[in-house]
Amino acid sequence: MVNGTTGEGLALSIQERKQLAEEWVRQGKDKLDHVIIHVGALSLPGSQELARHAAAIGASGIAVIAPFFFKPTSKDELLAFLREVASEAPAIPFYYYHIPPLTGVKIRVEELLDGIKEQIPTFQGVKFSDTDLLDLAQCINKNGREEFVFLYGVDEQLLSALAIGANGAVGSTYNYLGQKTNMMLQAFAQHDLALARKYQFLTGEFLNFVIKLGFGVAQTKAVMTFVSGIPMGPPRLPLVKASEEFIAKAKAKLDSIVWPTN
Numbered sequence: 001m002v003n004g005t006t007g008e009g010l011a012l013s014i015q016e017r018k019q020l021a022e023e024w025v026r027q028g029k030d031k032l033d034h035v036i037i038h039v040g041a042l043s044l045p046g047s048q049e050l051a052r053h054a055a056a057i058g059a060s061g062i063a064v065i066a067p068f069f070f071k072p073t074s075k076d077e078l079l080a081f082l083r084e085v086a087s088e089a090p091a092i093p094f095y096y097y098h099i100p101p102l103t104g105v106k107i108r109v110e111e112l113l114d115g116i117k118e119q120i121p122t123f124q125g126v127k128f129s130d131t132d133l134l135d136l137a138q139c140i141n142k143n144g145r146e147e148f149v150f151l152y153g154v155d156e157q158l159l160s161a162l163a164i165g166a167n168g169a170v171g172s173t174y175n176y177l178g179q180k181t182n183m184m185l186q187a188f189a190q191h192d193l194a195l196a197r198k199y200q201f202l203t204g205e206f207l208n209f210v211i212k213l214g215f216g217v218a219q220t221k222a223v224m225t226f227v228s229g230i231p232m233g234p235p236r237l238p239l240v241k242a243s244e245e246f247i248a249k250a251k252a253k254l255d256s257i258v259w260p261t262n
């Protein structure tokens with residue numbers, strides 16, 4: 001998922017977002033199963049322009065957050081906005097990116113799903129970045145025919161979401177804890193709950209530690225940089241780059257974790 005939270009999509013110009021989308025689609029060809037472009041923006045025309053662009057360059061889907069300055073106050077208002085964006089890319093799957101901690105838009109997804117297919121024929125699922133597991137469970141319960149996918153986005157509690165039927169995950173920590181998380185997914189699929197928990201507890205131990213130090217996109221970028229060796233660069237204002245102290249502590253913590261060997 002490109003130009004979302006970790007990629008600071010909302011801090012980029014339309015032109016920068018297009019450039020990044022193009023590069024990811026190009027580089028992802030024959031390598032990535034999906035390249036979903038986040039095209040949410042505060043203005044409807046901005047979002048529509050990005051949706052048309054994503055479709056034109058061959059993205060495999062688009063995702064949209066709720067606009068968060070002038071906020072939708074009801075399910076119908078949100079749906080109307082999403083519909084106007086989705087209809088600009090009528091041939092590719094549409095995902096709603098639900099992230100109330102950042103948008104402040106708390107409209108429950110379970111409500112949004114009612115009649116969504118009629119309004120948005122390309123609706124494919126939700127990236128669900130909220131701790132309300134009752135809402136998620138109700139979405140999954142309503143999705144009896146399994147038309148839609150629910151990709152969970154609170155990484156520290158992914159296992160709980162899997163238990164109630166989430167289909168996958170999209171999150172910032174998979175940029176550096178992806179392999180460990182895949183081990184958790186595998187253990188869960190093999191019904192080895194004890195092993196799956198162990199992975200969740202350990203990724204949770206790291207996150208719990210960094211959250212106490214102050215953990216946002218800037219810090220995520222710093223961790224991605226020291227784990228991968230690929231310089232992610234500083235974040236853009238108003239975000240400021242992680243301190244050296246944070247980096248040293250986070251690195252020491254991550255290095256100290258002893259992962260299961262199976």
Ligand SMILES: CC(=O)N[C@H](C=O)[C@@H](O)[C@H](O)[C@H](O)CO
Nearest residue numbers: 101129153154155156171172173
């Ligand atoms: C609010 C937020 O940024 N959520 C991210 C995904 O959507 C997560 O991946 C978190 O960064 C992660 O769960 C760490 O708290």
Ligand SMILES: CC(=O)C(=O)O
Nearest residue numbers: 004005006170171172
């Ligand atoms: C956190 C996440 O999934 C994103 O960068 O959009």
